[in-house]
Amino acid sequence: MEEKRGALVVNARRIDRVEGTAIPIRGKDIDTDRIIPARFLKAITFDGLGEHVFEDDRRTMPNHPFSNPAYAHASILIANENFGSGSSREHAPQALKRWGIGACIGESFSEIFLGNSTAIGLACATASSSDIEVLMAAVENMPDTKMVFSVNTLSINTGDCSIGLSITSAVRQSLLAGQWDATGLLLERFDDVRAVASDLPYVKGF
């Protein structure tokens, strides 16, 4: 096991851009119970989650964007503030990714949602509230507008305009270097881990 620990190769895909059409999800504080209701967490795999994304919201809102054929092939999600709040369920970004989303642009994200998304290669970036409004209006007006979300240049390009995006340098670096799947990195110098652990009073004994 010790040998295996150091030898794990980091094999995640480098993500520098996502191209496609977009889907607007209006509303602040959209929580992960809405993105994927708890009954779908009763599962031992993530298979099939894409079908259930926003399931309860879609039942009560017949014109929900995720039910609208105009957005059926979108790969870029546009959101307002605090998208992905609430429960830490990774099932939420998993459901979005399996539905077909490759990138999210929001005014802000819940921290846990952002971390979970990065860990599975779903790129998230923030933009100002006025820029988000511009993007949402553009998409609602012309759903088949093709966009390029660039992690590299920190921008979203709609052909008509280019809007600046913010991504923390750690997240950006992870995506560009293909290191968003952190396990290999964390196992790289395991002796260092053992050294820190064995120095902790509650590990070595008081």
Added chain:
Amino acid sequence: MGKQTLFQKVWDLHTVRTLQTGQSQLFVGLHMIHEVTTPQAFDMLRSSGIGVAYPDRTYATVDHVVPTLDQQRPFADELAEQMMVALERNCREFSIPFSDLTNDRQGIVHVIGPELGLTQPGMTIACGDSHTSTHGAFGAVAFGIGTSQVRDVLASQCLAMDPLKVRRIVVSGKLGPGVYAKDVILEIIAKLGVRGGVGYAYEYAGSVVDSMSMDERMTMCNMSIEGGARAGYVNPDEVTFAYLEGRPFTPTGVALERAKVWWASMASDKDAEYDDEVEIDGNAIEPRVTWGINPGQSIGVSGNLPDMTVESPDTGAISEALSFMGFNEGSPISGTKIDVAFIGSCTNSRLSDLREAARIVRGHQVATHVRALVVPGSRAVRRQAEEEGLHEIFQEAGFEWRGAGCSMCLAMNPDRLNEREVCASSSNRNFKGRQGSPTGRTLLMSPAMVAAAAISGAVIDVRDFLMTRS
């Protein structure tokens, strides 16, 4: 040396190195696991051929899918049974200690960690559940993680993370009768907003917090994440040490004395520098009730729902919430009829919560139209409550007395709302659909307020209730 918050001290102690991405590699002192966020993580480990790095720093329980009525195996719910079987197999295969349903230590993960003395000051603690912030009550840096991160911790006992800023929240004064820790944290979230804590850990301080028991500190820290703060904590003190003494995993004898010295040293320095500080007047806090669809939408029980004559950035959210809940703008929250009363969840299901609710319920009857249940947070809480006869008080009043589990907090088990039912709940989230019915409605409040509402059949000020009683 000096000028450090508890957060900074604990973070520095547990940092292994800075990763190429710029994040810290953080050692996790205690990894609590449960059946919902582990199956895929263990499968990923198995397919990479890696084992669990520190099985003895890992501890498992089952709570989310566990039925609170009939716990016979196999469970009636096939999916729930599959998850149980998966966790049993994974713990067996990777030698992880597991308080399963044959074990009297089983319970809600954030109740049993502290109960067993696993949770200690100065640790980093992670679990695949956002209410892991609960453990911060002990002066630990504790936070929720997702399934892929669970895999990372299993494989390496480490996480790749960025440190948080720290906001100190000083709650001064003294809480009035009928006002509890639940009301304090609801007040904080209402004031700072559900996004206010994003990027922060919350340090709770002040005379109100200093005089809180560990159960109360856990209630506060539990809901940090509802305010956006991934972690929340209280500096360890004599109250903390007294709670820990004598528990199965707590040091004893000379080791305990040395531990207390080290634990005390983890507290924030007097001259620590915070990224922000906020003051809350504890004297002015009322019993609070949420009226909407996020935990920030709460008012004092004597207050009225927001009216929409004044346009604000929140008008859209308020309008959506009032419409979903079927409430009228400007009307009082007191008197709102309830259908279900739920006392339970990792927020409020500990012995002191049950004692307080029993005190209110004693000699009364649950309103005939109300379905009421009490779900102790763990088998140990249930046992202790029964030793004190609390279960008889609840049952005589018409409450169902259940087995330990997450129950109606999030309805991954048979306990759920039906259709448009309104539930007075001591849990932590009132999101749409949270309690198992897409149209069900949740009013969050303290266990005492739930007890009073169960008897009255409607939201009522527990202070008035207590006064008319005697």
